[in-house]
Amino acid sequence: MKFLTASLVSTLLASVASAGPISVRRSPSNQTQTQSGSENQGDGKAMSAANGTSVGAAFFISNEPDGNLLIAADIGTDGKLTLRRAVDTGGLGAHGVTDPNGPDPLFSQGAIKASATGNIVATVNAGSNTLSVFKINPTDPTAVSMIGRPVGSGGEFPVSLAINSAGNTVCALNGGSVNGVSCFKVDQQKGLVPIANTVRSLKLNQTTPATGPAGSASHVVFTEDNKQLVASVKGIPPQPGFLAVWDIGNDGSLSTDFQSIAPEKGGLLPFSMTIIPGQNAILATDAGLGFDIFAFANSSKNVNGTDSPKSSAVAIDGQAATCWSSFSPKTKNFYLTDIGTSIITEINISDSLKGTIVKQYQQGHGSGTIDNDIATVDNKDIMYVLSANATAIDVLSLDAPGQARNIQKLDIASPAKAAGVKINANNLQGMTTFIRK
Ligand SMILES: *[C@@H]1O[C@H](CO)[C@@H](O)[C@H](O)[C@H]1NC(C)=O
Ligand SMILES: *[C@@H]1O[C@H](CO)[C@@H](O)[C@H](O)[C@H]1NC(C)=O
Ligand SMILES: *[C@@H]1O[C@H](CO)[C@@H](O)[C@H](O)[C@H]1NC(C)=O
Ligand SMILES: *[C@@H]1O[C@H](CO)[C@@H](O)[C@H](O)[C@H]1NC(C)=O
Ligand SMILES: *[C@@H]1O[C@H](CO)[C@@H](O)[C@H](O)[C@H]1NC(C)=O
Ligand SMILES: *[C@@H]1O[C@H](CO)[C@@H](O)[C@H](O)[C@H]1NC(C)=O
Ligand SMILES: *[C@@H]1O[C@H](CO)[C@@H](O)[C@H](O)[C@H]1NC(C)=O
Numbered sequence: 001m002k003f004l005t006a007s008l009v010s011t012l013l014a015s016v017a018s019a020g021p022i023s024v025r026r027s028p029s030n031q032t033q034t035q036s037g038s039e040n041q042g043d044g045k046a047m048s049a050a051n052g053t054s055v056g057a058a059f060f061i062s063n064e065p066d067g068n069l070l071i072a073a074d075i076g077t078d079g080k081l082t083l084r085r086a087v088d089t090g091g092l093g094a095h096g097v098t099d100p101n102g103p104d105p106l107f108s109q110g111a112i113k114a115s116a117t118g119n120i121v122a123t124v125n126a127g128s129n130t131l132s133v134f135k136i137n138p139t140d141p142t143a144v145s146m147i148g149r150p151v152g153s154g155g156e157f158p159v160s161l162a163i164n165s166a167g168n169t170v171c172a173l174n175g176g177s178v179n180g181v182s183c184f185k186v187d188q189q190k191g192l193v194p195i196a197n198t199v200r201s202l203k204l205n206q207t208t209p210a211t212g213p214a215g216s217a218s219h220v221v222f223t224e225d226n227k228q229l230v231a232s233v234k235g236i237p238p239q240p241g242f243l244a245v246w247d248i249g250n251d252g253s254l255s256t257d258f259q260s261i262a263p264e265k266g267g268l269l270p271f272s273m274t275i276i277p278g279q280n281a282i283l284a285t286d287a288g289l290g291f292d293i294f295a296f297a298n299s300s301k302n303v304n305g306t307d308s309p310k311s312s313a314v315a316i317d318g319q320a321a322t323c324w325s326s327f328s329p330k331t332k333n334f335y336l337t338d339i340g341t342s343i344i345t346e347i348n349i350s351d352s353l354k355g356t357i358v359k360q361y362q363q364g365h366g367s368g369t370i371d372n373d374i375a376t377v378d379n380k381d382i383m384y385v386l387s388a389n390a391t392a393i394d395v396l397s398l399d400a401p402g403q404a405r406n407i408q409k410l411d412i413a414s415p416a417k418a419a420g421v422k423i424n425a426n427n428l429q430g431m432t433t434f435i436r437k
Contacts, residue, residue, distance in 0.1 A: 054082075134147065218273075268288030324372050
């Protein structure tokens, strides 16, 4: 009887919440909102009231197969999060084929990506082979409004996005049976407009949805100088994966073929990529080992002008699947998450590109730590980790090298349920932040 009552109440709450039309009208930044989340406002469903202290937003996606939602949380002056809105992306989510089924549905990093210079946030819709781009309201950063309509991703099962430093070009990585990259100009009226000669194949023998994680496409990034586009692909052990590098022409086109760069011996499954600043090099997490350092061509001289930087493959002892990474401009260290151990590993990369483990931080067994991002809030770096299996976000203050400190565990499940926002631990993906200027 108790069970019936509880489930009836939650069903009623959910139906009340979803009964109203999703408004496409922009609402003023300080519009009063109801606490129950039963009122739609802005471009989506309210999950809580604004409290006027937001300095930015953290975004991730529900990636549900029957409708993908962008979920936005306010970042407070203390770096802590408040879930605020869920917004229809106009597309569908998807889950890759994997055994056992679990979190990390797209086998990727970068499923949603924000740009402060462009004032935009873009997401993949893996189940409808589309991409959506939203304008961010800088005075109320969770208030996003779609620009144009979702566009075809240039392939199947889009899993990752990169935005150039000017914030006006978005490139997508498709991981399905039609796989590869494609790039788009951001038009403030039309949305994403395809750039000629940018649909380029990775020539993977894949399925739609993709089969993985082994053998699947992982992440796409621009190099620091924005002159090359790089996609990572996991290997199928014992065959190692690779990075695919395309040159970007002055007209935004991509070279017809890519240069394939293999990891050093021991590297197997390159996953996320994080630029090593000033070194023409990339740290890639490696689900099979720990991490790989890729020193690109012409990076044989380090910042001092002396020879030495070298690619390497570095083991993290006891790791299960190290797949996501971010760089902290304040501590100058890299922070890697492992879905299997739920441990964050802090890494230092020296001027000679030697990677060493600084410290590890357990986030709770079974949390399933996946995508992460780091934002600078009030001159301090704050790390946001999507702990998908716990339907939570772990927030850490990166006080100094080797001194990360958990400051919040934000529950996603209860506020989502109260607001009638459908989420599933196995489908959640992505983490990107926006800090207003
Ligand atoms: C907020 O609302 C108050 C009145 O309710 C109004 O005076 C004020 O201008 C509004 N601020 C913004 C930023 O819209
Ligand atoms: C307001 O929200 C921010 C997060 O956006 C949070 O850090 C802060 O504690 C909240 N303040 C109050 C009074 O609720
Ligand atoms: C592609 O993969 C499928 C499934 O593993 C395999 O049966 C097929 O032979 C592969 N095709 C090529 C061209 O490698
Ligand atoms: C490396 O540098 C040389 C000489 O500066 C240049 O000719 C070559 O194109 C560069 N290679 C790459 C991959 O950038
Ligand atoms: C970490 O790496 C930076 C280079 O980014 C270097 O300057 C610093 O000395 C390193 N710190 C430690 C503790 O190794
Ligand atoms: C680069 O220069 C700094 C400062 O002189 C020095 O500490 C560091 O060891 C140098 N790095 C290499 C790889 O030579
Ligand atoms: C997720 O949670 C379930 C149930 O608590 C557990 O069996 C599973 O191992 C967890 N998965 C991950 C990746 O942590």
